[in-house]
Amino acid sequence: KAGVTQTPRYLIKTRGQQVTLSCSPISGHRSVSWYQQTPGQGLQFLFEYFSETQRNKGNFPGRFSGRQFSNSRSEMNVSTLELGDSALYLCASSSVGGGETQYFGPGTRLLVL
């Protein structure tokens, strides 16, 4: 079974721009979660989608948003980029949710200049 895939793998943007990251979950998985990883803050939860509905959201500003499509693929969008948004963005999928193991993708490395 193919794992979680994320595109693009690397991205360079400038302040004020916006960016869209994509995640394809493991086949059959319906829950997709997004995390931001930085050296200072570690791994922090952004939001989770299940059956196209956002079920939970972390403490991030409204510039961070996401959506999920009917095939369970998910995208996250960051508008008006700031230097502090530079991070590794990780997507994780699980089969149902609620205690199920989450499997992570390789991440998208975003650098904001």
Next chain:
Amino acid sequence: EDQVTQSPEALRLQEGESSSLNCSYTVSGLRGLFWYRQDPGKGPEFLFTLYSAGEEKEKERLKATLTKKESFLHITAPKPEDSATYLCAVQAAQGAQKLVFGQGTRLTINP
């Protein structure tokens, strides 16, 4: 607020030298505790899920245990390829799929 603290931050061992990593947690109703391994520049790789106090899981040189307040990841006779950052995360009963992570333990095994 749910919280996870891992210790030590970094650990350097000789090949074959066994040790343990600690994960202390506070959570409002534990649904599950997860251990992951992360290599530089890669996404976390799943190792174990523990659901209740007293549970133990084993895989090759690794063994994870769980009590009501902490979890241990025991590594027996480690090899250089076990070098990585080990992450502990908890999921609360009311948090859907949200994982709260510790800062990780960076483990280095010298040959």
